[in-house]
Amino acid sequence: MSEKEARERRRWETETYKRACAQSQERKKRFMTTSSVDVGALYTPDEKFDYLSKLGFPGEFPYTRGVHPTMYRGRLWTMRQFSGFGTAEETNRRYKYLLEHGETGLSVAFDYPTLYGHDSDDPRAVGEFGKCGVAISSLRDMGILFGGISMKGVSTSMTINGPAAIVWGFYLAAAEKQGAKLSQLRGTIQNDILKEYIAQKSYIFPPHPSMRLIVDTFEFGSRSVPQWNTISISGYHIREAGSTAVQELAFTVGDGLAYVDAAMERGLRIDDFAPRLSFFFNAHNDLFEEIAKYRAARRIWAKEMKSRGAKSPRSLLLRFHTQTAGCSLTAQQPENNIVRTTIQALAAVLGGTQSLHTNSMDEALALPSEKAVKIALRTQQIIAHESGAANTIDPLGGSYYVEWMTDYMEEQAYKYFDRVAALGGVIPAIEKGFFQQEIANAAYQYQKEIESGERQVIGVNAHCEKDKPDIPLLKMDPRGEARQFARLKKIRRERDKAKWTKALADLEKAAEGEKNVMPLILDAVKADATLGEVCDVFRKVYGEYREPSLY
């Protein structure tokens, strides 16, 4: 901002703006973002703003404006609906339905027993079968899940963490059975255990052996499945647990750097694995705050990777998937959620996402019905083809407000990096409950703002209606569980006992030693070892994690 502009700005503030406020007060004493950040009335050019160092150009350092030189003018984002329920058969039908309606990638939601590495018939799984995802206990289940879908032709993302290496093993083995080569497969395993301890809580083993399994997948992937993203470093669940946008950004990028450091300590070369790291962020209601978050994330990552010695430009790219905010959906007046999701999806697109999931309107009530998920997918198609948002790159770059917010986010994230470093790093900070407490505090503050009316949520504390929601909800096949139990019994009865015993014994030896476990996991799943059996080997060697129960 030139001196003249600054002078004029001060004049506007003291004369025009103040006078207008004196004549009639602003609507609120305090304007704030979804994350409770104070927002000013007007943002104007910053004289210190250096275009080339802060923004640069798309596809070039520091990638603030986007990771690809052409962005959506070249190729649209992948439309990928997170989906899974009941048995592999039911979910397979849903995948085919979504692909028929124009979805361009698959994303598997597993049920809780699968997420915790238990077989469907384990006593700890009671009541959870197929409830919030599909039940996958064996190679055979994975084969059914992708029956009639070409695994070398589609890219698949799998939200799996504690038992990621094993479920990935099921996928790789099922694809080979279809005749695919590992080098042809494209997709992502979430495999981000740090955020499990921090927020999502579907951990199995303690942090250090979990990190070892993850680095094993990095190593195996870079050698044998080169097109696979072996981790999706996730802020989504951190945000859902109640964090602010800044916390989501700082904790996620901080986790990413912790994985990089762990892999480098093992002796892996940064440019060998870094290009396969990917990210996953939330998109909440505040359009500008969200856009700024994605832009700041790209800039921080590029700088940090460069400072760790990355030479390949691909190592510097923060590529990410986005899901709209489940926690923003209301059970009241569920149709309003279509509108919320549209705003959130637009934020993700304006922020340069590589793939996107849009939530369905009924998800505060149940898993999505076919109709609800179709509307969610259509929302993305309308943004892509009708809104104009995909015509030019980083359309909000240069907005005084968005640039201010991007800088603010970056600055705040570095403050968190310093606090975590002072606690000894990410794992010690987890063990002290630092992240968990920060998130719980933010969640409580947000809820109190709703209670006090300072924050309005339409249908919840403003414009409420008495009528209960009346939309049809998804019903699952009640006989699915029994079918799954029978299938597991059959597998255990029919498999080659000698081969199975040897595969699990070899795996146990590898888990105790230093050898990469991935090839042995593949042998075990091909010998029809079930998910629970393979995880029990690791449970025996590594033990199980228990978290400090703070609130």
Next chain:
Amino acid sequence: MERKIRVLIAKPGLDGHDRGAKVVARALRDAGFEVIYTGLHQTPEQIVSTAVQEDVDAIGLSCLSGAHMTLFPRVVELLRERGADDIIVSGGGIVPEEDVPKLKTAGIAAVFGPGTPLKDIVEFHKKALRKR
């Protein structure tokens, strides 16, 4: 000194969504209750034995995974078996409307769905426990 009302906030089953449970725990604490939080991944048996050991007046169950129809009634059943069915049990989470009457029949005193104001949960406990 008057004994504070004690509430156990519990997470049954494998569900890891603990945002709501923690927010409710804090709100009850701020309203003057003594709150015990079980942490995650509790079996109904573990929840009931904690409740009995800690001599609580009420249990608040939180489940967002859809397993509430199995897990919530089981807690009530076990309390009855232990002769501790004076403990008031409520629940919250992603509970479809049609499940609410079934849960009430099974002995869940109140079901708090998404968007429930914290003050409703506080009031419910004050009212239900005042009679003692």
